[in-house]
Amino acid sequence: MMERQQFETMFSSLKEMNVRASDIMTTSIITASPDMSVRNAAGTMVFAGISGMPVVDESGKLLGIVTEGDLMHRAELGTGVRQRAWWLELVASTSELASQYVREHARKVRDVMTTDVATITESMPVADIADLLDRRKIKRVPVMRDGKLVGVVSRANLIRALVTMAPEVPADIESGDNAIREDVLAAMAGQPWALARENVIVEGGTVHLWGPVVGSDEGNAIRVAAENVPGVKGVVPHFGLPPTPSSQG
Structure with a gap:
């Protein structure tokens, strides 16, 4: 409840100014293909200084998103999910164990990317975007137009908007x-x-x-x-x- 209140307070000025996704989104988007190797995806994020990339096919259709979180648990780095307690192994389904194995060993982005991706339109107000990022606990959201990816809004974009667009409260106002x-x-x-x-x-x-x-x-x-x-x-x-x-x- 308090986090929601803090977001509303921070972005009230931008809301009053009717600032929307189209005003703050990044349009020079770095994307990954589903057939990109996990190694190359990791390298691209490192050198570009980003923590996630939309995954699109040859026609530009959004398929998913690959993030640092998707690449954290990898067998080659010894960062795979630790061995479960024996009783957790018993209750875990075959499907869960198989999915975990794929994420730790797969070589292609298509096998590790997140496919349940929240998206927004260019007209979404910044207050609603902040609320979405907060509720979903995500750092960025793709912006779509007619089914095509046209931009990305990240938490960094929101903070930049707060700095560059929100008016300062005058410090010298004299009120009784x-x-x-x-x-x-x-x-x-x-x-x-x-x-x-x-x-x-x-x-x-x-x-x-x-x-x-x-x-x-x-x-x-x-x-x-x-x-x-x-x-x-x-x-x-x-x-x-x-x-x-x-x-x-």
Whole structure:
């Protein structure tokens, strides 16, 4: 839950700008063929500085994707899956054991690539792309147009977009303490970890957060919500302590 909240916070500015896959995707794509050797695929990724490649046939049709994860467990490197406990061997199906053997010993990309590949279109918003990468625990996703591969969006593309396209929150905005307090409360509104009104106090643009002891994830979410409010000069948590009655901003 907290990871989803952090992604939404990071990419809210890009979402408001209507940034989509077509705006940030890499179009100079390094691909692999299904008949490429595992050795050559590994070498290509190393020298290109990438951790995965789409696998396409001669017509450009996407067949799968080969990643570092697909090449981690290899017999020739001694990195194959360790011997299972005897009772796991008994319950493992013949199909599972055969599949493991192929991944550790196969010479061609077609035998080790991942075929269950998530794809997106050029019009997908960046917030949805970030959510997809997070949910599927993947680092990149192919971009398709009419069944053809036209680009790739990686986590690195999203971070570059955040740096180059998302507007900075002006640090010199002067807002009254009361207005800042209301904006901080509004930023947390509706969240299960939101602080009560009396636990948010602003003095000279510095937000003081009081209240009960909270977990680190909740505390970080509260702090981030306050930091993103224009005009805030600093955020000071005081969790576990009651608010000071003399400091009502």
